[in-house]
Amino acid sequence: MNANMMQQPLLISTLLNHAERHHGDQEIVSRRVEGDLHRQTYGDLAQRARRMANALVANGIRFGDRVATLAWNGHRHMELYYAVSGSGAVLHTLNPRLHPDQVVWIADHAEDQVLFFDLTFLPLVEAIASRVKTIKAFVAMTSRDHMPASSTIPNLLCYEDLIDAHSPEFTWPVFDENTASSLCYTSGTTGNPKGALYSHRSTVLHTYATALPDSFDCSSRDTILPVVPMFHVNAWGLPYLACMVGAKLVFPGPWLDGKSLHELFETEGVTMSAGVPTVWQGLLAHVEANDLKFSTMKRTVIGGSTCPPAMMDAFEDTYGVQVIHAWGMTELSPMGALGKLKGKHAGLDAVQRRALQAKQGRSPYGVDMKIVDEHGGELPRDGLTSGELMVRGPWVIAAYFKGEGGDPLAYFGDEGWFPTGDVATIDADGFMQITDRSKDVIKSGGEWIGSIDLENIAMAHPAVAMAACIGVAHPRWDERPLLVVAKKPGAEVTREELLAFYNGRIAKWWTPDDVAFVDSIPLGATGKMLKNQLRETFRDYRLPN
Numbered sequence: 001m002n003a004n005m006m007q008q009p010l011l012i013s014t015l016l017n018h019a020e021r022h023h024g025d026q027e028i029v030s031r032r033v034e035g036d037l038h039r040q041t042y043g044d045l046a047q048r049a050r051r052m053a054n055a056l057v058a059n060g061i062r063f064g065d066r067v068a069t070l071a072w073n074g075h076r077h078m079e080l081y082y083a084v085s086g087s088g089a090v091l092h093t094l095n096p097r098l099h100p101d102q103v104v105w106i107a108d109h110a111e112d113q114v115l116f117f118d119l120t121f122l123p124l125v126e127a128i129a130s131r132v133k134t135i136k137a138f139v140a141m142t143s144r145d146h147m148p149a150s151s152t153i154p155n156l157l158c159y160e161d162l163i164d165a166h167s168p169e170f171t172w173p174v175f176d177e178n179t180a181s182s183l184c185y186t187s188g189t190t191g192n193p194k195g196a197l198y199s200h201r202s203t204v205l206h207t208y209a210t211a212l213p214d215s216f217d218c219s220s221r222d223t224i225l226p227v228v229p230m231f232h233v234n235a236w237g238l239p240y241l242a243c244m245v246g247a248k249l250v251f252p253g254p255w256l257d258g259k260s261l262h263e264l265f266e267t268e269g270v271t272m273s274a275g276v277p278t279v280w281q282g283l284l285a286h287v288e289a290n291d292l293k294f295s296t297m298k299r300t301v302i303g304g305s306t307c308p309p310a311m312m313d314a315f316e317d318t319y320g321v322q323v324i325h326a327w328g329m330t331e332l333s334p335m336g337a338l339g340k341l342k343g344k345h346a347g348l349d350a351v352q353r354r355a356l357q358a359k360q361g362r363s364p365y366g367v368d369m370k371i372v373d374e375h376g377g378e379l380p381r382d383g384l385t386s387g388e389l390m391v392r393g394p395w396v397i398a399a400y401f402k403g404e405g406g407d408p409l410a411y412f413g414d415e416g417w418f419p420t421g422d423v424a425t426i427d428a429d430g431f432m433q434i435t436d437r438s439k440d441v442i443k444s445g446g447e448w449i450g451s452i453d454l455e456n457i458a459m460a461h462p463a464v465a466m467a468a469c470i471g472v473a474h475p476r477w478d479e480r481p482l483l484v485v486a487k488k489p490g491a492e493v494t495r496e497e498l499l500a501f502y503n504g505r506i507a508k509w510w511t512p513d514d515v516a517f518v519d520s521i522p523l524g525a526t527g528k529m530l531k532n533q534l535r536e537t538f539r540d541y542r543l544p545n
């Protein structure tokens with residue numbers, strides 16, 4: 001028997017309508033590439049998004065067309081999030097940190113029709129403009145007085161001219177909620193990049209889940225500053241979440257250094273933020289060096305790679321900022337698990353509590369997880385046994401865009417699960433802990449050594465800025481761990497001191513065999529350590545006997 005309830009499709013435009021009607025005077029503050037601090041309201045956002053939707057239609061963008069962006073976090077990028085998806089086209093956020101050849105490959109693969117870009121990326125756009133096959137127009141996200149004087153870019157338009165030339169009257173079309181809304185490619189560390197094509201439905205459901213108290217815990221009383229870029233996995237959904245709850249939004253533009261971020265946190269009264277560990281490292285270093293505090297910040301989400309326990313200690317114990325450790329992937333929109341404690345954990349002592357928070361966390365309703373052995377058999381949820389982490393749910397991809405990279409799902413006699421490529425344990429309370437990427441596991445004498453634990457210990461040493469642990473060939477044990485370390489500026493530590501630092505902190509046979517000091521650890525386009533590059537650098541490294 002069918003129920004008698006309304007069928008209202010879950011569309012991204014409804015988030016904007018809600019924000020305009022219920023939080024129309026709420027502020028959106030943006031540090032812009034042009035150098036100013038810009039302020040507008042959700043009412044302005046909605047009006048400008050409708051003007052831009054008219055501009056897209058007038059410039060020949062049709063339902064399902066891909067509209068690309070190369071842009072920082074800012075109000076114009078936010079307007080495009082709603083104008084493009086809301087009008088039924090697909091917002092394709094390109095990652096400007098990728099190599100230009102990769103940007104061209106991705107834009108061609110996506111068949112982007114138009115490219116919107118921040119002025120910072122003018123040199124990149126000039127480098128690719130004559131190479132991309134399908135882009136018909138380029139839009140500089142600025143006003144007429146900041147338009148580049150001479151440019152080799154064909155059909156170059158001005159964002160604010162488009163806004164001024166079009167009416168704010170536009171009715172968002174209503175269509176099937178399974179329609180594609182946005183597209184984001186993985187960084188392609190192995191093979192070609194692969195596209196995750198999100199739907200309106202998956203995005204709205206993901207937004208509900210991220211707002212929950214055991215997730216990001218957001219409300220209209222929050223001031224949110226997304227450090228995590230809008231050019232990768234939709235800034236973890238924060239541009240949608242902010243409209244859903246009516247929070248004040250603060251966009252940092254290109255200024256992601258510790259000093260700029262801290263100033264903005266303080267002057268705008270930021271209560272909540274989110275980003276990868278490498279960004280927070282810069283912020284903490286600035287705050288420590290200048291003896292500063294956080295006067296309004298209550299919590300920050302840290303994910304994308306493991307949050308080192310030493311970072312959690314600094315935020316929570318020294319600065320009183322709660323850390324929400326989160327795990328996710330491009331293929332999961334991205335949120336998959338969050339390290340929020342339960343009521344029953346109130347009695348834990350500080351060390352036990354921190355150990356639990358250091359895990360990647362529990363999945364919210366909507367993400368189903370299990371760990372499996374190499375035959376797909378489910379492994380126990382005992383917090384000890386580790387296996388490949390599999391997920392499924394309404395905001396997990398079922399296929400890559402255009403089938404690039406084959407069918408991602410694994411079938412073990414049941415419906416498909418997405419194999420994450422992460423190796424993890426799950427405990428009886430549902431807390432998942434990643435021990436490694438499956439390709440980063442160090443295989444020593446038939447046993448696995450998880451590189452993340454080894455890195456966390458090294459990062460707790462006061463002289464260490466960043467540490468990566470990789471497997472290096474060994475004649476007897478196949479592989480043994482090599483610790484690659486970048487020291488903090490001006491700090492000194494020896495190989496022997498670092499190796500002795502492992503005593504009593506880990507099983508003796510897990511201790512790295514050697515330490516290699518480097519100036520810096522290579523980072524990828526999404527701020528993760530490029531371990532495959534390190535493995536290449538140290539391919540012929542001879543470990544001491």
Ligand code: ADP
Binds near residue numbers: 325360526
């Ligand atoms: P890409 O860099 O290719 O875009 P994603 O951004 O989707 O990839 O990264 C997903 C991967 O990042 C996960 O599979 C996992 O290995 C790693 N990751 C994400 N969050 C965490 C975390 N909190 N702790 C450890 N690893 C994490």
